Amino acid sequence: MTYKLVATMASGFEAITAKELNSLGYNTQTENGRVLFNGDQKDIAKTNLWLRSADRIKIIISKFEVRSFEDLFDKIYDISWDDYLPLNAHFPVNARSIKSKLFSTRDIQSITKKAIVNKISDVYRRNGNLPESGSSFPIEVRISKDIAEVTIDTTGDSLFKRGYRIDHGGAPLKENFAASLIMLTNWNSNMPFCDPTTGSGTIAIEAAMIGKNIAPGLKRHFIFEGFDWFDSSLLENEKNEAKNAIKDVDLNIFASDIDQNMIDIAKLNANKAGVLHDITFKQIALKDLKIEERNGVLISNPPYGKRMKESDEVHTLYKQMGETFENLHDWSKYYLTSDLSFEKHYGTKATKRRKLYNGAIRTDYFQYWK
Template sequence: MKYQLVATMAAGLEAVTAKELQQLGYTTQTENGKVYFEGDEHDIARANVWLRSADRIKLILGQFKVLTFDDLFEAVKALPWDNFLPLDAAFPVAGRAVRSKLHSEPDVQAITKKAIVEKLSSVYHRRGRLPETGSVYPIEVSILKDIATLSIDTTGPSLFKRGYRVEKGEAPLKENFAAALVLLTNWHPDLPFYDPTTGSGTIAIEAAMIGHNLAPGLHRNFSFEQFSFMPETVLQTVKDEALADADLDIELDIMGADINQEMIEIARLNAKQAGLLHSIQFKQLAVKDYQPTSERGVIVANPPYGKRMSDIQAARKLYAEMGSVYRQMPGWSKYILTSDLQFEQSYGQKATKRRKLYNGTIQTDLFQFWAKRG
């Protein structure tokens, strides 16, 4: 059966996720923070296992205009809930309302829940409360500009939770955000890749996963595994297909460096957990001491932003060191993420391109310095 599906992601990464889905063979439609596509049960599993930059995959049950709570109740009740939820289903309802007449989120949640209960009770000829002792089906009702969308979350814990990060530093990047940074570059596996401020190693690990064509969801579970309408073997089938597509023999030139030896040890632990320690060289090294061994390559860095006043000077000194070293590497493309709008002054060069991204709640810019051709 074909379903309308939607992948959600951090603001600014819509094009990255859309491209991933298109490369998987899907036709997409993009809105703010969402990329829509169609697929069956196999595609639900495949999108969850393969998407690197997305947060979660939702199955859309219906969309309709609602101006009153009666509208909401009747429209929700009319949906074919019994096709998805068995009698004993536990179905917590999360609600959001933005720029809509129905702005009370607790009321939106409560009325949606009541409508689903009434529909299932009538179909299953059940009096009184539903048991809700079975598998969990996370329901979301989202109302934006009076348009309600009802969906089931097929993912569970966000897709950034790959399962390999056993240790983290002070301000770690989420795994899906780190993967998106790599996907936004011109890197391909036969080029050197360098992360000079690697911290807990997330960017380098995600680059290695991309280089080996390893699906990011290979070693985790998803909420859809418990859904009665999903075939029991579908996840294992998709994971087997993904493993067959992996290229574990390719040799990668990936290096993650940090001035802090303790962070290098943490990065190695995480890479080992991911099964990728053999593919990444981690080294204690200051930014200013880096010497490239190749004329071409790609640098992706998430240096300290200097959010506290006492840290700004240290951060800008680091940016200046980056500029001094990297300007001597014209064949390398450099992608540096920071919230410091004066980054270019400290770095000493105007970026080829800037891209606004949100690292969690922090608005940042990805400063891109493209390699010179030839």
């Protein structure tokens, strides 16, 4: 059976996810925060396993116009829910509404839930409440400009949860966000790579996983594994193929931080990800860092202090960055920060600035190309 599928991602990374899907062989259609494609059960397993930039993969069950709650109930009821939900399915319902006549998400959830309960009860000839004691099938009703889209989530915990992060410092960068930052650069496994403010190591670890072609979902579980109609052998086969696709390459990845405790945490995370020996970690102050390699890529997510004293310290760090890396003429350098005055303190205007949202936080990706 072929499904209409949708990959979701942080705003600003749609082109990255579409490129990933294209490289896996899918035709795509891009919308804001979403990339649409078609696929079967094997493709659900493959895309959950391989997409580095996406948040989750959903099945689009139905799409229809809706202008009243009575209409919503009838059209939700008309869906062949028994094709997806067993009698004991646990099916939490989430709702979103954008510029639509039906704007109360609580009512949308309640009516959707009632319609599904009635349909399942009728199909299985059961009176009363459903047990909901089985596997979870998260359902979302998204209404935009009076067009409702009903989806089932196949991912579960967001795809950024790779399964390797044992510990982290304050305000860690999500794994899929870090991978997307790398994929926005020209880096490849033959080039040097540096993260001089590595924190818990996420950017360097994601670079190593990209360089070695390690599928990001290899060490985690997905909610579709609990779907009674899903062929479990498909994921097992995809994981075996992914293991065989890992490349034995020598990588030149360097990651440093002024805090030895963070370096220790980064090493633990890298070890769990299976890339500890592919990254050189070092505790060193940024102003003391010397880079001898040529033609590399540097990505940094420097800290930003909210209090004035912290802001002064961070601005000093930005100045040190400008001074430390000013002679890396053949390197491409990328800095992610919510401080829009970064260029002023760094000392050089960026080649390009890209607006990104790390959750609800507005950040800019300051890019300095060689």
